[in-house]
Structure formats: structure tokens, C-alpha cells
Amino acid sequence: MAPRSWPGVIEHYKRLLPVGDDTPRITLLEGNTPLIPSEHCHRRLGEGVRLFFKYEGVNPTCSFKDRGMTMAVSKAVEEGAQCTICASTGNTSAAAAAYSARAGIRSVVLIPDGYVALGKLAQALAYGARTIAVDGDFDDCLTLVREISDDYPVALVNSLNPYRIQGQKTAAFEVCDVLGGPPEFHALPVGNAGNITSYWLGYCEYKEQGVTDRLPHMLGFQAAGAAPIVTGERVDKPETIATAIRIGNPARWQEASAALAESDGRIEAVTDDEIVQAYRELSGEEGIFCEPASAASYAGLKKLAAEGFFAGRRCTVVATLTGHGLKDPDRAVATAPEPEKAPNDIDAVVGMLGLG
Numbered sequence: 001m002a003p004r005s006w007p008g009v010i011e012h013y014k015r016l017l018p019v020g021d022d023t024p025r026i027t028l029l030e031g032n033t034p035l036i037p038s039e040h041c042h043r044r045l046g047e048g049v050r051l052f053f054k055y056e057g058v059n060p061t062c063s064f065k066d067r068g069m070t071m072a073v074s075k076a077v078e079e080g081a082q083c084t085i086c087a088s089t090g091n092t093s094a095a096a097a098a099y100s101a102r103a104g105i106r107s108v109v110l111i112p113d114g115y116v117a118l119g120k121l122a123q124a125l126a127y128g129a130r131t132i133a134v135d136g137d138f139d140d141c142l143t144l145v146r147e148i149s150d151d152y153p154v155a156l157v158n159s160l161n162p163y164r165i166q167g168q169k170t171a172a173f174e175v176c177d178v179l180g181g182p183p184e185f186h187a188l189p190v191g192n193a194g195n196i197t198s199y200w201l202g203y204c205e206y207k208e209q210g211v212t213d214r215l216p217h218m219l220g221f222q223a224a225g226a227a228p229i230v231t232g233e234r235v236d237k238p239e240t241i242a243t244a245i246r247i248g249n250p251a252r253w254q255e256a257s258a259a260l261a262e263s264d265g266r267i268e269a270v271t272d273d274e275i276v277q278a279y280r281e282l283s284g285e286e287g288i289f290c291e292p293a294s295a296a297s298y299a300g301l302k303k304l305a306a307e308g309f310f311a312g313r314r315c316t317v318v319a320t321l322t323g324h325g326l327k328d329p330d331r332a333v334a335t336a337p338e339p340e341k342a343p344n345d346i347d348a349v350v351g352m353l354g355l356g
């Protein structure tokens with residue numbers, strides 16, 4: 001009997017995706033990521049809260065971007081593209097580079113010089129993308145690639161590309177498939193706002209299809225130094241240690257606003273200190289190592305809880321942890337105590353540990 005393993009999000013959800021039998025499947029078997037119940041952190045949210053983490057760091061390039069990229073690159077290949085292009089704070093470029101390599105086509109990535117975490121830069125280079133570090137921020141890079149893809153034969157694979165949204169909506173399907181329905185609240189970090197748009201689309205489609213009978217409230221969290229949707233004004237010089245969401249003018253701003261309004265949701269800002277605290281709790285208490293931007297979802301939930309948001313509610317909450325902690329090793333080392341030094345001597349080590 002042939003082994004039946006997970007086939008990747010396109011094949012698994014093809015009935016709900018704009019693909020035909022002839023659409024090539026450029027896949028690294030992304031998706032099917034774990035929905036991990038919280039063992040410890042949930043206590044900070046309140047008695048009645050059942051908290052789960054949708055851990056997207058275990059995708060093939062270690063972030064949620066793989067779901068959208070398998071769709072975007074498969075459709076680009078179907079349409080005859082020879083080269084993809086994107087702007088990125090690092091994760092989109094890693095995924096674009098990997099899936100383009102897999103498809104045997106070229107990729108070009110534009111990244112803000114000096115503001116992409118080391119692991120992500122390593123990925124773009126390892127997968128062989130033409131990697132261009134631009135003297136500007138993500139928003140500048142996005143403007144450049146939009147104009148280039150308008151005028152030249154390169155396929156834009158940022159989340160402006162509708163197939164990216166289609167692929168990423170599968171994460172909402174997976175949550176419902178595992179829980180047997182949507183959670184009451186779904187929390188996400190928000191940068192360019194593609195992912196909140198995608199989850200909302202996924203939840204709405206499952207309801208329209210009759211798979212589920214209700215919708216969650218969407219909770220979006222931006223970094224305080226890069227919170228245009230919260231303030232209602234674009235940010236010219238976004239700043240945050242969560243470089244993945246260091247974005248001042250999100251491409252999917254309108255769609256995100258619609259998702260928040262339609263779901264009767266909330267969008268809030270969390271400070272860098274709150275993000276780092278949450279990031280350290282997730283790794284140190286739950287054993288889940290995510291990147292700083294990812295921790296904004298749980299940081300935001302803590303903030304809402306402190307305002308009494310969950311008081312007296314019995315509810316299921318899902319927080320997406322968008323990328324793996326190893327993406328940003330510098331931040332991990334900088335926010336933890338230094339390793340202790342010891343001589344090569346058993347008594348010394350036993351003594352240090354207080355075991356002797």
C-alpha cells in the first residue's frame with residue numbers, strides 16, 4: 001500500500017483553492033502545523049480561557065509564508081513565469097527563494113539593508129535568490145517591486161498577489177479542522193496585513209461552505225513603533241525590534257480593517273518590552289521558540305487580559321506564532337543570560353550546579 005502522508009496545502013485543500021488538476025504543485029509539504037495547547041501561559045489570560053498556539057515555525061522555511069508561497073509560485077509557473085520578485089522583512093523572501101528554487105525558476109528579493117534577521121538572510125542566500133539589500137525600509141522595497149513587476153516580466157509574490165492570500169487561508173481551515181469549529185478569538189501579529197486578511201477569508205469560506213456555523217473575532221497586534229492601523233496614520237519611520245512587522249504602510253490595510261470590523265474584532269499596539277517578555281515566556285515556559293514578531297500575538301492577549309477583556313468569559317483563543325525563533329538568533333542571545341563558563345572539571349561543574 002502506498003504511504004499516505006500529508007500532501008501539502010494545495011493538494012489537501014484543492015477543493016477550496018483556485019487550482020485545476022493541471023496546476024503544477026510546487027510544494028515542500030507545507031502546512032498541517034500543530035495547534036499546541038498552552039500548559040502555562042494561559043493562566044495569565046484568565047480562568048475561562050482555553051489557549052492554543054498555531055505554531056507556524058515548523059513549516060519548511062520556518063514561517064507561515066510557505067502556505068501562500070506554494071500557491072503563488074505554483075500559479076506563477078502555471079502562467080509561464082521564469083522569475084519571481086518580492087520585497088520582504090525576511091520571511092517572505094526566504095519562502096519565495098525556496099519555492100522558486102524548487103520550481104527551477106529565478107528569484108529576486110529586495111530587503112531593507114540591516115533590518116533583516118540573520119536566519120532569514122541566510123535562507124535567501126542559501127536558496128540562491130538574487131538578494132538586494134536596499135537603502136530604505138520595507139515600504140520602500142515594496143514600492144520598488146510593485147513598479148518593477150508592472151513593467152517587466154517578473155511575477156510579484158508579495159501578499160498583494162491574490163494567490164498568497166488563498167494559500168494562507170488554509171491555516172484557518174486547519175484550526176477549524178482540529179478544534180471542530182472556529183475559536184471565539186483568533187490573535188495575530190500584523191505587519192503588511194496579509195495574514196489577518198487570509199485567516200478571515202478562510203474562516204468566512206468555511207462558514208459559507210457549511211463546514212462551520214460561526215465566525216471568530218479577529219484580534220490583531222502591531223508593534224507600538226509600527227502601528228499604522230491602530231493609529232489610523234501611516235508611519236514614515238517604523239521602528240521595532242520585531243523586524244518582521246517593521247512596516248509603516250501595510251499593503252492589505254483596507255482588507256485588515258474590513259476583517260476587524262466584520263468580525264467585531266480589535267487591533268492594538270504592544271511595546272517592544274511587552275513583545276520581548278512574551279517571547280521569553282513562550283520559549284521558557286511553553287517550550288515554544290518563536291521569533292519576536294510572532295510573540296506579539298500572545299503579548300497582545302496578555303494586554304487585553306490586563307484590561308479585563310477575558311474576565312468572566314469562557315472561550316477558546318488561538319494565537320498564531322508566525323515564525324521560528326531560530327530566524328533571529330541575535331535577538332535570542334541578546335535577550336537571555338550569557339552561557340556560564342566552566343573549566344573542564346567534573347567537581348567544578350557539579351559545584352556550580354549545587355549538586356556536590
Ligand code: F0G
Nearest residue numbers: 088089091092191192193194195322323
Ligand atoms: N510574523 C512574521 C514572522 C512575519 O514575517 C510577518 C510578515 C508577520 C508576522 C506579519 O504578517 O505581513 O501578513 O501582516 N512578514 C512579511 C515578510 C512582511 O516580508 O516576511 P502580515
